[in-house]
Amino acid sequence: MLQTETSKSRRALCDDYQAKYIVNKEVEWLIEHGNVREAVYFKGATGDRYTIYVAIKRNKNIIDFHSVYNSYGYGTSVGSHIGILRGYIFEMGVSGRSWYSGTGYTFKQLMRQGIMSKKHPWTIRYCRSAHFIKLHDGTEFSPWHGMKIALQSGVLVNKPNRVSVTDYKEAKTTDARIRKANALSNKNNKEALERYRKAGGDTKAARAGWSNGRWVQGVQGAVSTRENGKIDWDMIPMDDIFKHRNGTLRSNILEHYGINAVLKTLEHDVVDIDFIDGREYKLLNVEIPDNSTSDRRSDKCLYLQMVNPSTGEDHFEGVANVGNWNAPKEATVKEALSWRDGDRDMIRTNGVLPEIDSKDIKYIKPITLT
Amino acid sequence: MEKYQQGDVVMFKVDEKYFTENTRKGKEYKVGYNGGENTHAIVAFGEVTGHKHQVNMKDMAKEAGVTLSMGYNAKAGVDVPEGFTVIDAPVTITHEEHDPIKLPTGYYIVRIVREFDHIAGRSRYVAD
Numbered sequence: 001m002l003q004t005e006t007s008k009s010r011r012a013l014c015d016d017y018q019a020k021y022i023v024n025k026e027v028e029w030l031i032e033h034g035n036v037r038e039a040v041y042f043k044g045a046t047g048d049r050y051t052i053y054v055a056i057k058r059n060k061n062i063i064d065f066h067s068v069y070n071s072y073g074y075g076t077s078v079g080s081h082i083g084i085l086r087g088y089i090f091e092m093g094v095s096g097r098s099w100y101s102g103t104g105y106t107f108k109q110l111m112r113q114g115i116m117s118k119k120h121p122w123t124i125r126y127c128r129s130a131h132f133i134k135l136h137d138g139t140e141f142s143p144w145h146g147m148k149i150a151l152q153s154g155v156l157v158n159k160p161n162r163v164s165v166t167d168y169k170e171a172k173t174t175d176a177r178i179r180k181a182n183a184l185s186n187k188n189n190k191e192a193l194e195r196y197r198k199a200g201g202d203t204k205a206a207r208a209g210w211s212n213g214r215w216v217q218g219v220q221g222a223v224s225t226r227e228n229g230k231i232d233w234d235m236i237p238m239d240d241i242f243k244h245r246n247g248t249l250r251s252n253i254l255e256h257y258g259i260n261a262v263l264k265t266l267e268h269d270v271v272d273i274d275f276i277d278g279r280e281y282k283l284l285n286v287e288i289p290d291n292s293t294s295d296r297r298s299d300k301c302l303y304l305q306m307v308n309p310s311t312g313e314d315h316f317e318g319v320a321n322v323g324n325w326n327a328p329k330e331a332t333v334k335e336a337l338s339w340r341d342g343d344r345d346m347i348r349t350n351g352v353l354p355e356i357d358s359k360d361i362k363y364i365k366p367i368t369l370t
Numbered sequence: 371m372e373k374y375q376q377g378d379v380v381m382f383k384v385d386e387k388y389f390t391e392n393t394r395k396g397k398e399y400k401v402g403y404n405g406g407e408n409t410h411a412i413v414a415f416g417e418v419t420g421h422k423h424q425v426n427m428k429d430m431a432k433e434a435g436v437t438l439s440m441g442y443n444a445k446a447g448v449d450v451p452e453g454f455t456v457i458d459a460p461v462t463i464t465h466e467e468h469d470p471i472k473l474p475t476g477y478y479i480v481r482i483v484r485e486f487d488h489i490a491g492r493s494r495y496v497a498d
Binding site for chain 1: 469
C-alpha cells in the first residue's frame with residue numbers, strides 16, 4: 001500500500017507501474033519515480049503481523065527502511081532503522097545474532113515483502129544456529145550487519161565479514177554432526193525395533209497415538225505378538241535399552257534384565273556415602289549411553305544404592321538429576337532419600353506447597369524402616 | 371512428623387488437623403476394618419508380585435480398628451489410600467518381603483516412594 005501526501009494520480013501511477021528488477025513494485029517505483037520524503041509501507045507477513053516496514057526516500061539516491069512494532073494492545077512503538085537502499089544495492093543495517101531479531105530474520109521478512117531480485121531470486125533458510133542465504137549463482141553465506149546485495153543482478157557486493165564466516169562455519173559443522181548422529185540414531189532405533197519384533201514383542205502396543213479420535217496411551221509392560229504370549233528375550237541384547245526411542249520398550253527390556261545387571265555394565269562414580277541407622281547408602285553418578293537421540297551421546301544419571309533392611313539384598317533406584325524440575329537440590333544421599341520418600345510433599349497445607357527453599361526441607365528419618 | 375517405612379510404602383504420622391485437610395471427608399471415602407467382617411486392611415497391593423502391605427485385624431487386639439481413607443474413584447484393597455487411622459490399639463503392618471512394623475494409634479498419610487527411570491526418561495512410583 002502506498003502512503004503519500006501527493007495527489008491520487010501519483011497513487012495511480014504507482015499502481016500502474018510495472019517492476020523490472022524488484023518483486024515489490026512499490027519500492028521500485030519509489031526508487032525510480034518517488035519524491036524525497038515520500039514513503040511506502042507494508043505490514044509484516046504471517047507470523048510477523050505486528051511489524052510494519054516503512055521505506056522512506058531520503059534523497060534522490062537513498063531509501064531508508066525502518067521497522068515499526070505495532071500491536072492493538074500496546075499501541076505503536078518507535079521502530080528501528082533496518083537498512084538502506086542505495087540505488088538498487090540493499091545494505092542491511094540490523095545487527096544481532098538471535099534468529100528472531102537479528103539480521104537474517106529481518107532480511108527474511110523483507111524478502112517476504114518482495115525486497116528481492118525479480119530475475120535472480122535467492123533463498124534463505126535457518127539452519128541450527130544461523131540463517132543461510134543462497135544466491136542464484138550458488139554462493140551461500142550467513143547474513144551480517146553491513147551486507148550489501150544487488151537487487152538487479154542478485155549478487156553479493158561485498159565480502160562476508162568474520163562474524164558471518166564464523167556463524168556459517170559453526171552452523172555447517174553443527175549441522176553435519178547432527179545429521180550424522182541422527183542417521184546413526186535412526187539406524188540404531190530401527191535395528192532395535194526389528195530385533196524386538198523378531199523376538200515376538202509387540203512394538204505397536206507400546207506406542208501412544210490417536211485412535212478413533214481419542215489419544216490412547218501405550219500399553220505398559222511387554223506385550224507379545226506370539227500365540228504363546230512370550231517374548232524370546234535371548235534375541236534382545238541388553239544394550240538395546242539405549243537404542244530404543246520408545247520409553248516403554250526400554251522399560252520392558254530393563255524389566256527383563258533388571259537394573260542391577262544393567263548398572264554393572266556401566267561406568268559410574270560415587271557422589272556421596274551416608275550411614276543411616278548403620279545402613280549404608282550410596283549415591284552414584286552413572287554414565288548412561290543414549291544411542292537413540294541425535295545429540296546426547298551419554299548422560300550422567302543419579303542412582304541410589306541401598307540395602308533392603310529386611311532381606312539384605314542390594315538395590316538400585318533412579319533419582320531425578322539435580323537441576324531438573326521437581327528434583328533434589330543437592331546430590332547427597334539425604335536429599336535423594338527425601339525426594340524419594342516425598343518428604344517435601346508433606347509440608348503442603350490443603351494441598352498447597354508453601355513457598356520455601358527446598359534446601360530447608362530435611363530428610364525425615366523413619367522411626368522404623370523395614 | 372514421624373515416618374514409618376516398609377519397603378516402598380511410607381506412612382507419615384500426622385496430627386488430626388493435617389489429616390483432615392489432606393484426605394477426603396465424605397463417608398463414601400472411608401472404609402473401616404476390625405476383627406469382624408472386614409479383616410484385611412490393605413495399604414498397598416503389589417500388582418507384579420501379588421504381595422500386600424496389610425494389617426490383618428484378626429491378629430490384632432480386639433478393640434483395634436483401622437479406617438482407610440480412599441481417594442476419588444479409588445477402590446480399597448486395590449488402590450493406595452490417601453491415608454488411614456489407627457484407633458484404640460496399635461496395629462502391625464505386614465508384607466511378604468519386609469519385616470512387620472508396629473504402628474501406634476493415630477493418623478497416617480500414605481505415600482509410595484518414587485524413582486526416576488533415566489532410561490525411559492520419566493518419574494514413577496516404585497512398583498512392588
